[in-house]
Amino acid sequence: MQWADFLANEAATNSLSPEQTAAFVECLKTENSVKSQTEVATELKIGLLAFKKRMTEVYDKFAQSYSELATSKGRGKLEKLRACLTAKYNGRQDAQLTIKEIHQNIPPAVPFEKFVGREAELEKLHQQLQTSRQVAIVAVAGMGGVGKTELATQYAKQHLQNYQGGVCWLSAQGINVGIQILRFAELKFKLIAPDDWELADSLRYCWQNWQQGEALLVFDDVTDYKKQVQPYLPPESPRFKVLLTTRLGFDRTLPQLPLGVLKPLAAMKLLKSLVDREQLKGEAWVAREICKFLGYLPLALELVGRYLDTMPDLSLEKLLKRLEKKRLEHEAVAKANSLMRYEYGVAEAFALSWEQxxxxxxxxxxxxxxxxxxxxxxxxxxxxxxxxxxxxxxxxxxxxxxxxxxxxxxxxxxxxxxxxxxxxxxxxxxSEADEIKTIFVAQAVEVARRIPQQPSREDILNFTPYIPHLAEVATHLSQYLSDEDLIWPFTGLGCFYEGQGLYQQAEPWLQQCEKVTRNRFGSEHPDVAASLNNLALLYRSTGRYSEAESLFQEALSLYKRLLGEEHPRVASSLNNLALLYRSTGRYSEAEPLYQEALSLYKRLLGEEHPRVASSLNNLALLYRSTGRYSEAEPLY
The missing domain is CATH 1.10.10.10 (Winged helix-like DNA-binding domain superfamily/Winged helix DNA-binding domain)
Known part of the structure; x- marks a missing residue:
């Protein structure tokens, strides 16, 4: 075993973090034995204090195996650790193969105690690989950044003893996979095929002479199964297990382990493992909001956690606001930390799929x-x-x-x-973004227009799936609404909620409608009057009569100025104000308004019109309420 491989194994055995591993390996490299701490820290691109802190953590972990480290000080600790490891390394050269010496080239993994929320997936993956009678091929599939490679790495590390035939890690995006297999066999098993053999013949030779025992082959980041995996599979034998990590979704002929995002509690646990400070406790609710904003995606959580760890004075609330503003362009999620094994930021990870x-x-x-x-x-x-x-x-x-x-x-x-x-x-x-958004909001308006003022139970059921998307248009895309469509998303949302008696949910949309129409059209516009009228109707339904009255009066005044005295909207506005007066027992004020509305409807719409009938009915209701039955009867 090479010294570098030995150091990597020791780091994994002693559960060093990626940061601790980097400092440990750099210090113990043979070529760095005479370098100062400052020089080694510079090579790691970190400050001297950060380097000393990491090495102190390394010594503390190794002190559990080498008690003499606890009594050493300063530079002596490093020399004592080097001496202990060198003795262990030299003593192993002629030893028999042990569990720790199983041939493998597994990449470094995060310490097991920091790998959270995947216990069930690890167990299921092991079951899938062990139950196959032939070559077991299981694909860990999921979106970029969900932790497919880390899951495969943890599985290989934790189940290493199950694979006495070795664990061969292959990068599907690296050099030819067949060449990688040959190199592994040569380095680990001393299997060297003749130079003049074809690749297929050399691979066949390797498979025939592979180390005894079950073997695991991991094809990491597969994007083309036929080219990157199929030609290099081992012969059918239950001892060979094949694990893929991929963004692709295969059909049901290939067993798959779909990997989703973390559960909320696991996401919080991951964040806490990366940010070692009391602030998480003080801003726990903000931490939960950050996890939610990041969609519980492991890559994003790790990036943000590492970013926070470098910004000890940054409040979580301020970071959340910055993330909401800059989103994927914020530096906290844009680039991978140099100590991370994953080399991409979130947007870069998604871009790999986008390009396909x-x-x-x-x-x-x-x-x-x-x-x-x-x-x-x-x-x-x-x-x-x-x-x-x-x-x-x-x-x-x-x-x-x-x-x-x-x-x-x-x-x-x-x-x-x-x-x-x-x-x-x-x-x-x-370049087509504005056009696409304009088409999108126009289609949303068509939905909003169909929401009736008094929705039935069936209407509510049918329109419910569209409500959050109408809210999205009203909140974030209103600038793409045409002038004639501007009020419709707000009005539709108001009708949907008000028609169910959900007045608190309806009110903000109707208030926003008035604000948006005033901002675009100014105060003198029919749609402003319409938004005032709709809000007044809501206030009347909730018994806020004084607020409703002033809005009804303002709407009526606007309609008269903008549309003239002779207009159906003026008649409707008169009718609404009269209804309010009747509801509050102000019958003498309601009567002339009802009469004026009825007269207007007859002149403008003719005697044979439903609104004339409604207006007759309203006036009859007023007369009945005041005991004027003989006048009410002919109107009814």
Missing amino acids: LDENAQGLGCWLSLFALADIPFAVERIEDDEKQELKEKAIADLRKLHLLQRQSKGIYRLHPLIRQFFQMKLDES
């Missing part, structure tokens, strides 16, 4: 990012053109294959929060 999509799938991803962060109703069968329907079906399949889109049920999909942000970034980079 065709223009059709990319376009659909951008379109879906305009929906709210909720279940998305997207039924392709509603598309009448067969060719367009087929294109959408293929785009959905491509997005799902790369785990960029989740299917919840038939016609219902969902985007991960950070993938949604990534797609939005890509859309904003497009």
Whole structure:
């Protein structure tokens, strides 16, 4: 075993963190034996104090095995540790193969106690690999940054004793996989095929002479199964186990272990393992909000955790605000820490999948990012053109294959929060972004227009899936609404909630409607009057009569100035104010308004019109309420 391999094994055995491992290995390298701590720290690109802190942690962990380290001081600790490890290394050279000496080239892993929330997946993965009678091929599949490689690494480390035939780690994105297998066999088993043999013959020789015992082959980051895996599989034998990590979703012929994001509690535990400070306790609720904002994605959590660890005075609340503003472009998630094994930031990780999509799938991803962060109703069968329907079906399949889109049920999909942000970034980079957003909000308006003022139970059921997306349009995309469509998302949301008696949910949308219309049109506009009228109707329903009265009067005054005295909206406004007066027992004030509204409706709409009938009915109600039955009867 080479000295470098020995050091890596010792680091793993003593549960060193990636940062501690980097400092430990750099210090103990043969070529660095005469270098000062400052020089080694410089090579690691960290400060001297940070370097000393890490090495102190290293000595504390090794002191559990070498008690003499506890009594050593200063530079003597390093020399004592080097002497202990050198003696152990030299004493091993002629030893028999032990569990710790199983041949492997597993990449460094995070300490087991910091690997959280994946216990069930590790157990299931082991069961899947062990139950196969032939070559077991199991794919750990999931979106970028979800921790597929780390899961495979932890599995290989924790179950190393199960694979006396060795663990061969292969990078599907590295040099030819077949060459990697030959190099492993040569270095670990001293198997050297003749130079003039073809690659296939050399591989066959390696498989025939492979170390005895079960062996595990890990193909990491597979993007093309036929080219990167299939030609290099070992012969059918139950002792060979094959594990893949991939962003791809294979069909059911290949066993898969779908890997999702962490559970909220596990996400918090991961963040706490990376940020060693009391601040997490003081801002626990903000920490939970950060985890939620990051969609519980392990890569994002690790990036943010490491970033926070370098910013001890940064409050979590301030970081959350910055993340919400800059999103994937914020430095906390944009770039990988130099000590991390994963080399990409979140956006870079997603970009690897984005580049595998065709223009059709990319376009659909951008379109879906305009929906709210909720279940998305997207039924392709509603598309009448067969060719367009087929294109959408293929785009959905491509997005799902790369785990960029989740299917919840038939016609219902969902985007991960950070993938949604990534797609939005890509859309904003497009020259067609404004046009796409304009089309999107126009389609949302068509839904809003169909929401009745008094929705039935069936209406509520049918429109519920669209409500969060109407809210998204009203909140974030109102600038893309045309002038004639501006009030509709707000009005639709108000009707949906008010029609169910959910007045507290309805009020903010109706208030926002008035604000948005005033900002765009100024105070003198019919839509401003309409928004005032709708808000007044809500206040009347909740008994806030004085607030409703002033809004009804302002709306009526606006309608008269803008549309003239002879207009149906003026009649409706008169009728609404009269209803308010009747509700509060102000019958003498209500009567002339009802009469004026009735007269206007007859002149403008003719005698044969439903609004005339409603107006007759309202006046009759007033007469009945005041005991004027003979006047009410003919109106009824």
